[in-house]
Amino acid sequence: MADIFAYVPHKVGVVEDIAYEYPDAAAKIDTGAAVTAIVTGTGADLDKACETLTGYYKEVIKVDQAELSYPNAEIIRKVLVNIVPAGAIVLAPHDTFGMDLAPGLSVKMDAGYAADIVDIEGTDGSDLKLVRQELGGAVSTHVTCDSSSGAVLTIRPGAFTPAEDASAGGSVTDKSGDAGDLSSKRTFVEVVEAEVGDVDITKSDVLVSIGRGIEDEENIEVAQELADAMGAVVSCSRPIVDAKWLEKSRQVGTSGQTVKPKVYLAMGISGSFQHMGGVKGNPFIVAVNKNAKAPIFQVADVGIVEDILDFMPELTEAIEDL
Amino acid sequence: MEILVCVKRVPDTAENEFELNSDGNDLDRDDLVYSVNEWDNYAVEEAIQIVDDKGGNVTVVTVGDDESEEVLRREMAMGANNGVLLSDDAFEGADGKGIAGILKAEIESGKYDLILTGAQADEGAGQVGGMLAAMLDLPYASLVNKIEVIDDSKISVGREIEGGNQEMNEIELPCVLSIQTGINEPRYVGIRGIRKVASVEIPVKGASDLGVDPAVVGADGAKTKRVDYFVPELGDGAEMLEGSTEEIIEKLIEKLKAKGGL
Ligand SMILES: Cc1cc2nc3c(=O)[nH]c(=O)nc-3n(C[C@H](O)[C@H](O)[C@H](O)COP(=O)(O)OP(=O)(O)OC[C@H]3O[C@@H](n4cnc5c(N)ncnc54)[C@H](O)[C@@H]3O)c2cc1C
Ligand SMILES: Nc1ncnc2c1ncn2[C@@H]1O[C@H](COP(=O)(O)O)[C@@H](O)[C@H]1O
Numbered sequence: 123m124a125d126i127f128a129y130v131p132h133k134v135g136v137v138e139d140i141a142y143e144y145p146d147a148a149a150k151i152d153t154g155a156a157v158t159a160i161v162t163g164t165g166a167d168l169d170k171a172c173e174t175l176t177g178y179y180k181e182v183i184k185v186d187q188a189e190l191s192y193p194n195a196e197i198i199r200k201v202l203v204n205i206v207p208a209g210a211i212v213l214a215p216h217d218t219f220g221m222d223l224a225p226g227l228s229v230k231m232d233a234g235y236a237a238d239i240v241d242i243e244g245t246d247g248s249d250l251k252l253v254r255q256e257l258g259g260a261v262s263t264h265v266t267c268d269s270s271s272g273a274v275l276t277i278r279p280g281a282f283t284p285a286e287d288a289s290a291g292g293s294v295t296d297k298s299g300d301a302g303d304l305s306s307k308r309t310f311v312e313v314v315e316a317e318v319g320d321v322d323i324t325k326s327d328v329l330v331s332i333g334r335g336i337e338d339e340e341n342i343e344v345a346q347e348l349a350d351a352m353g354a355v356v357s358c359s360r361p362i363v364d365a366k367w368l369e370k371s372r373q374v375g376t377s378g379q380t381v382k383p384k385v386y387l388a389m390g391i392s393g394s395f396q397h398m399g400g401v402k403g404n405p406f407i408v409a410v411n412k413n414a415k416a417p418i419f420q421v422a423d424v425g426i427v428e429d430i431l432d433f434m435p436e437l438t439e440a441i442e443d444l
Numbered sequence: 445m446e447i448l449v450c451v452k453r454v455p456d457t458a459e460n461e462f463e464l465n466s467d468g469n470d471l472d473r474d475d476l477v478y479s480v481n482e483w484d485n486y487a488v489e490e491a492i493q494i495v496d497d498k499g500g501n502v503t504v505v506t507v508g509d510d511e512s513e514e515v516l517r518r519e520m521a522m523g524a525n526n527g528v529l530l531s532d533d534a535f536e537g538a539d540g541k542g543i544a545g546i547l548k549a550e551i552e553s554g555k556y557d558l559i560l561t562g563a564q565a566d567e568g569a570g571q572v573g574g575m576l577a578a579m580l581d582l583p584y585a586s587l588v589n590k591i592e593v594i595d596d597s598k599i600s601v602g603r604e605i606e607g608g609n610q611e612m613n614e615i616e617l618p619c620v621l622s623i624q625t626g627i628n629e630p631r632y633v634g635i636r637g638i639r640k641v642a643s644v645e646i647p648v649k650g651a652s653d654l655g656v657d658p659a660v661v662g663a664d665g666a667k668t669k670r671v672d673y674f675v676p677e678l679g680d681g682a683e684m685l686e687g688s689t690e691e692i693i694e695k696l697i698e699k700l701k702a703k704g705g706l
Contacts (some may be wrong), residue, residue: 163632192611196583197530220603221563221622222586225540225574232665235540237569256567257455262676268667275562307583307616311600316608334458352706364626370608376609385705392457406703408696409682415461415675424699425682426692433689440693441706 124269127206128179128213129223131193137161140215140277142284147213147277150242151205152248158183159292160205161234162190162198166172177288183295189304194304196224203230204302211250216276217376225274233272236265240281246380250275258394259417281378319371321355327384328354331374331396333341334361335390335411342367345389348434351441357381359391363374375400378426395416410434445500445593447491448556449524450547451484453508453515454566467517469672480515483562487623489630492523498500498593501525505553507546508534516646521637522630532650537663541663545661549582549654557578559620563587573701576583583615586622657692 129146130137143256148157154433161171164186170397172376175182206212212227216238228235229263240262241253256272267273296315307424324330330349335340340431342356349356356372363373374381375397383404389410391397397423401407409422412429419425455462464470491502503526504519508511516527530546538546551559561573572585576661578583589610590602596617600704604612604624615621651658659665685692702705 132668137658196588197577218603219585221570222574222603225571226578228586229541229575229578231542233574235667236541237571254568255596256569256673257462258457260457261464263672263673266669266671273667307619308639309614311612311614313605314602314612316610339589342561347692352700354705360625366629375606376606377604380607383581385700385703387705404706406699406704407682408700414462416461419682419684420676422682424696426696428689429685436689437693440697444706 124155124161124209124211124216125207126151126155126181126211126213127200128157128159129202130159130161130171130175131215132163132167132171135167135419137171138215138279139284140217140279141175142178142286143277143279144213145284145285145389147275150282151211153244156181160185160202162187162193162272164188164191172294176290176292176294178285178290178292180290180292181295182292183297185266185301186296186298187301187304190301192310193219193311194306194308195219196308197304199227199230200224200303200306201301202227204300205242206231207250207298211269211272212274214274214276216278220276224274228274229279231272231274233274234267234269235274236267237276240278245269247344255259255395258392260392260415280395282400283303284331284415299421305373310388316370319369321372323355323357323374326332326355326381328352329357329374329381329383329385330372330387330389331357331391332361332362332389333359335412336362337431339365339367341431344431344434344438348441349437354385354387359394359397388418388422389434391418391420392416393421445494445498446503446555446645447495447500447558447560448503448505448551448554448635449487449491450559450561450576451485451506451515451519452461452481452489452562452565453478453502453506453512457566459491464673468674471673474699478511480518481562481565483564483623483625484519486625486627486658487521487562488522488524489628491536492622492631493628494558494591494593500557503528503556505530505536505547505550507531507543512555514547517638517641518633520644521633527644527646529646529648530650530654531648532658534658534662537666537669538661539570539666540571540664541575541666542661544572544579547572547576548662550649551654552626553654556618559618561620561622563624565689570622573620577620579595583611583619584621585615586617588621589624589627590619590647591627598663600658634675677691
């Protein structure tokens with residue numbers, strides 16, 4: 123089988139969690155595969171990331187260049203094309219960085235591409251046998267990806283088992299000199315931090331979270347009344363923020379807030395991984411959805427098939443009568 | 445500014461309960477409701493707003509079958525000036541690179557300053573935009589949630605990154621951007637708007653018109669292939685509360701009390 127290279131993003135030297143999940147993904151391709159971590163950046167932050175990675179990878183490649191101090195995917199793509207040998211398998215995270223980097227990388231490497239992999243079932247000749255999801259998680263699919271001229275896979279964060287044993291005792295190879303041309307027609311300017319809203323949903327133990335099933339801006343009141351009765355706070359999925367019905371600071375998910383409540387009521391939310399990616403700390407999840415097949419029922423503790431617009435007012439009343 | 449927007453006709457996740465066909469190798473597509481991919485409406489709206497402000501034209505293009513024409517008409521009812529349908533039996537079974545290869549051929553037959561895609565479509569891949577950019581050797585930015593035109597040769601774009609933060613970039617034109625939801629509020633398209641464009645001619649182009657090789661962009665060239673669909677058994681799944689609404693509420697309240705929800 124081909125060698126496997128795992129690109130590890132980091133923030134100021136702290137590697138992203140995906141770094142611990144790649145080894146499981148790689149072992150599921152081929153238990154004997156050599157997995158090399160690649161990390162880019164500059165200075166002490168980069169060295170700190172390397173030090174962490176040597177605990178989990180036998181080989182770590184670092185590329186230290188001032189231009190790489192911020193992870194501009196356009197530049198990192200060029201570096202990877204220079205560093206990764208032809209025919210290799212490259213792993214990247216399926217997140218806002220990996221989505222920026224990986225599709226174009228597969229073109230430049232002339233390699234196969236498969237996105238958002240949630241499981242791997244080994245190989246069949248040069249075909250990788252992969253599992254992914256479609257339609258917001260409503261259905262899963264088996265796909266094959268021909269890796270005979272290499273492959274680029276993006277791995278869903280959290281889908282593979284993180285490594286715990288940090289005793290790999292790996293070594294770092296400095297390939298800064300092989301980075302090549304680092305010019306780009308896209309220049310990073312700055313990161314604008316998310317605005318702080320009027321309510322901090324991360325501070326509440328109980329969240330009444332509404333999704334597209336709320337159907338209309340006026341119906342948000344119904345959820346607010348339930349939240350008031352429970353002493354809870356209203357949070358939401360992304361479409362509610364996109365429609366400007368609630369502030370961005372109320373959004374739960376990978377591109378919103380990470381919450382760790384005790385109880386999470388998902389009202390009319392389908393349960394996409396980007397939404398559930400913001401629900402941490404293993405809360406008690408209650409899902410109310412009118413579609414009995416909604417993916418949220420696979421991750422919820424308790425499921426109720428009802429119309430939330432009828433159900434929420436009745437629940438509010440029952441709680442007020444307690 | 446000449447803007448091309450790639451759009452796709454997809455099963456509507458809000459309107460459908462998905463079932464597998466009896467062979468389990470596809471969805472049961474008979475009664476599926478289709479619409480324009482949610483992300484693509486934001487891309488078309490953004491293109492229209494830029495052209496309203498700076499002048500130019502918006503062209504919408506899709507790779508699909510005859511029925512895909514309806515999504516082009518819908519986007520033209522929104523305000524796109526032209527539509528092009530790329531359709532050929534030989535395109536069936538194309539993977540992301542195949543689709544990007546077909547789109548590339550169409551793009552090279554015109555002259556565009558800006559090419560927009562949605563951030564992702566029904567398959568949740570988010571791949572076509574990045575592939576297209578690499579094939580065209582143009583700069584790319586994904587998950588764009590803000591665009592400001594600086595001058596004829598460059599624009600400022602905001603990318604959505606984790607935690608709701610925004611990464612600001614300057615990018616040279618021409619370029620390819622994938623558009624994230626929330627960048628604007630796509631305008632409503634009424635039945636009247638659809639009627640207005642009902643008889644507009646939409647050119648259809650096949651493999652030979654585009655000069656693409658079906659062995660490369662079609663099923664034979666696809667390195668990534670879907671084998672089947674299935675519904676996973678994930679863990680134990682939720683305990684489903686059943687009975688009358690009253691009974692359900694009673695059971696739920698007991699559980700909420702036990703778990704600290706009340
Ligand atoms: C890069 C990226 C980042 C993203 N980040 C986030 C994020 O941070 N947070 C986030 O939430 N999403 C995020 N998304 C979007 C995500 O992919 C989904 O599109 C979104 O989570 C869907 O929201 P939803 O569940 O409310 O809507 P839908 O998927 O449309 O689901 C609505 C649900 O409501 C049910 N329903 C409808 N009407 C009723 C009713 N009357 N009663 C009961 N049930 C009803 C339906 O059966 C359906 O299951 C991101 C996407 C991308 C590409
Ligand atoms: N068949 C297609 N025709 C035109 N554009 C497409 C097609 N498939 C995908 N796209 C574009 O690529 C974007 C991302 O889709 P995907 O890479 O399939 O997740 C979509 O939002 C469209 O803009």
